[in-house]
Amino acid sequence: MPREETDDDLLRAAASGNERAFGLLVSRHIDRVRGVATGFTGSAADADDIAQEVFLSVWRHAGKWRDGEAQFSTWLFRVTTNRCIDHARRKRLKSWIGLDRIEAIFASGDDPERDLVGRGELALAARAVADLPDRQRMAILLSVAAGLANPQIAETMGISTGAVEQLLVRARRVLRERVNEPREAD
Amino acid sequence: MDRREFENRLLSLGGDLDRWPDAERREALALTHADAEARRMLEDVRRTDEAVLAVSAVSSAGQLAARILSSVSGEADRAAFSITPAGVAGALAGSAGLAGLGYAAAAGIASFVAPAALFDLVSAVSAGAISGAF
Numbered sequence: 001m002p003r004e005e006t007d008d009d010l011l012r013a014a015a016s017g018n019e020r021a022f023g024l025l026v027s028r029h030i031d032r033v034r035g036v037a038t039g040f041t042g043s044a045a046d047a048d049d050i051a052q053e054v055f056l057s058v059w060r061h062a063g064k065w066r067d068g069e070a071q072f073s074t075w076l077f078r079v080t081t082n083r084c085i086d087h088a089r090r091k092r093l094k095s096w097i098g099l100d101r102i103e104a105i106f107a108s109g110d111d112p113e114r115d116l117v118g119r120g121e122l123a124l125a126a127r128a129v130a131d132l133p134d135r136q137r138m139a140i141l142l143s144v145a146a147g148l149a150n151p152q153i154a155e156t157m158g159i160s161t162g163a164v165e166q167l168l169v170r171a172r173r174v175l176r177e178r179v180n181e182p183r184e185a186d
Numbered sequence: 187m188d189r190r191e192f193e194n195r196l197l198s199l200g201g202d203l204d205r206w207p208d209a210e211r212r213e214a215l216a217l218t219h220a221d222a223e224a225r226r227m228l229e230d231v232r233r234t235d236e237a238v239l240a241v242s243a244v245s246s247a248g249q250l251a252a253r254i255l256s257s258v259s260g261e262a263d264r265a266a267f268s269i270t271p272a273g274v275a276g277a278l279a280g281s282a283g284l285a286g287l288g289y290a291a292a293a294g295i296a297s298f299v300a301p302a303a304l305f306d307l308v309s310a311v312s313a314g315a316i317s318g319a320f
Contacts, residue, residue, distance in 0.1 A: 023251075030254075039241050051250060129241050145238065172234055175238065
């Protein structure tokens with residue numbers, strides 16, 4: 001039975017222009033990247049754009065990957081984290097200068113997942129996640145949606161494991177109250 | 187492990203005890219076995235994590251994968267790499283579990299697949315039908 005190719009194997013092959021290897025890397029990780037981005041932005045369409053940017057960045061910079069320095073998934077989610085934060089900054093800037101209102105006028109409203117989170121318990125959970133500070137939101141998404149262990153989240157976010165644990169404790173404490181007692185929260 | 191320490195670790199490590207370090211998991215299991223309040227705390231955090239997962243849940247990632255691979259092929263073409271649609275489809279077919287057919291066979295199949303079928307293949311990949319070995 002042939003050995004399963006590791007992410008490192010595939011990335012090395014992608015760096016030399018092997019699209020088969022890149023396609024497999026995408027298929028392995030796209031759900032988790034898109035999950036983190038969806039949870040962070042609250043929009044499936046924005047998450048798609050972020051995921052596309054992330055994987056294009058992987059393709060363009062695959063040659064810069066240094067084997068053994070960090071796990072591929074750590075690098076991948078570091079890029080994802082940066083893209084999400086850039087997205088949040090752009091969104092805040094648009095809001096500040098009023099561009100968001102112009103975009104809303106032209107929005108087609110054909111985002112069913114956004115419509116879905118407009119109702120019921122999922123809406124409460126989505127609002128609770130969206131209301132978290134950026135770093136808490138990213139930490140909980142890297143833990144739950146990406147399935148990373150706390151030391152890997154620390155490496156991804158460039159902070160200590162202790163700091164990650166504090167972020168997760170605060171995030172889960174707030175979410176627990178809002179998710180499990182939605183009627184009281186209203 | 188007492189209830190207070192359990193709650194702190196629960197909020198830090200999450201409600202899936204299988205992801206906890208072995209020693210702490212054993213202590214947590216012993217506590218939840220003996221203490222109804224600890225079991226309630228565990229259940230609350232599990233529901234919390236499930237809610238976060240639901241918020242981040244994704245669907246139709248296959249079409250996104252096709253969009254990404256299409257972009258990459260476009261970039262590679264511009265950069266004079268020898269990337270072809272057959273190659274991309276071969277990669278997807280391979281990752282979808284057609285490994286036994288070999289890359290050449292997959293590329294051969296790919297030359298006959300319509301774009302819609304290619305999307306189906308990508309959907310199959312994102313749905314988890316991945317062998318990973320070929």
